[in-house]
Amino acid sequence: MSAELQALGLDAPTADHLAALPGELVPGRVVRVDKGLSTVLTEDGPVRATWSGAVLAAIAADPQATPCTGDWVALRSWPDDRITVEAVAPRRTAILRAEVGGSSRGQVLAANVDVVAVVVGLHPEPNIGRIERFLALAWESGARPVVVLTKADLVGDADSVAEDVATAAPGADVLVCSATTGEGLEAVRSLLDGNATMALLGTSGAGKSSLVNALAGVELLDVQAIREDGKGRHTSVRRELILLPRGGVVIDTPGLRGLGLQEAGEGLAAAFPDVAALAAQCRFKDCAHVTEPGCAVQEALEEGALSVRRYESWVKLQREAAYMTRRADNRRQLEARKAWIQAKDYRRDSEPRP
Structure with missing residues (x-):
């Protein structure tokens, strides 16, 4: 691993992953992305790279696979001076x-x-x-x-x-x-x-x-x-x-005026450990923390141990995250059903006809 790549934050597991990829590939880190083009910083300096067919296929299956700022990628150089992003390394965070x-x-x-x-x-x-x-x-x-x-x-x-x-x-x-x-x-x-x-x-x-x-x-x-x-x-x-x-x-990053949470269950628990700890003490596991008897969250509110402002903020973010989780679950179910139907149609069409 070169000193230049270490300075960019390359860690050993990511370096090993990129080195194990087949072909003559060069590691680099994505600096910015502009409409299908990535500026990538390598040990020899910055280059502009388009996305390979394999990367485009991965994006089609999952838009979150789109190369983004901070990604480690493997680059291939072509005889016509093109450079392509051939693979994106697994993200640590x-x-x-x-x-x-x-x-x-x-x-x-x-x-x-x-x-x-x-x-x-x-x-x-x-x-x-x-x-x-x-x-x-x-x-x-x-x-x-x-x-x-x-x-x-x-x-x-x-x-x-x-x-x-x-x-x-x-x-x-x-x-x-x-x-x-x-x-x-x-x-x-x-x-x-x-x-x-x-x-x-x-x-x-x-x-x-x-x-x-x-x-x-x-x-x-x-x-x-x-x-x-x-x-x-x-x-x-x-x-x-x-x-x-x-x-x-x-x-x-650009200024974010709107910031929607995306299935942020663990993140919410970490951001509100005090409320999460109280919720774990409620009498009922499915407590909605509103009017249920034995609700530790409501008791803390009445005693002043938990501020109304913080409670309302937690409730709002909990509802938003739950809504996004339901939407994502529904989307995954629809995608799974679509894939099952396509596989069923393929098997039917490929069976020999009498």
Whole structure:
């Protein structure tokens, strides 16, 4: 394994998988994707690659197999100077959200991430419910979730706000920083130790691009001022992998105004461990946590041990995740039935006729 690929975050199991593939293939990591083309960084530099027939077939069977930013792939060079992505290595982790169009399939935002940084601007005041939603997605990815509060130079109570956020983010570190003054940046940089990959998630105007520039020490990404109504403008328009000069990899993502969960059962339990622990104590296993007798969640609400705001946020996300699970189950059943009918028709047509 070359030093260049190690710097990009290549681990031994993925390297072994790519090396075992037949043919003269070159490993690389997807930097960005543009309409069927992937920009891939190899040990010899970046290349542009189209998708092979095998990859296109995999995508047709499962859209989540589409190469995305952070994927490790195997490349083939052709005599006519074409380069194709021949295979995508299994993903260690993947940030998956529900597709914007309402499909029951999920969209992979980034792959092979070690840290998911939920980036939230301290100005205007953070939306705690939105942070919980992002954290559920981050936990579900299999990576380490962290909340990074930016724009500390614009407020006078950053530490107080961080305490409130930490209460809503059990199990996740909460860091405060300023890309303008440099406050807290070393703590954020430490998340990239060991050539780690960190994906940035957040709404437009959260300060993701400014944070990337501060970590890189140079102006790599455009930065736009926040609008007068407090909403951010979309600066990043695509997911892009950036190798930082001091080591580590950052994946910047466009601002997400809508973030639907995709079957985030484990992620929700990890984002709400306090509520999950209470739910496990209910008298009935199928407790809906509304009016049932012996409901530990309702008892905690009455005693003030659980805030109404956090309970309502949990209920909303639980319902959303359950809905998406039902839709995905229905889709899988329909696909299985379609495949069974096709196989039955094939067997019938292939049988010898008397």
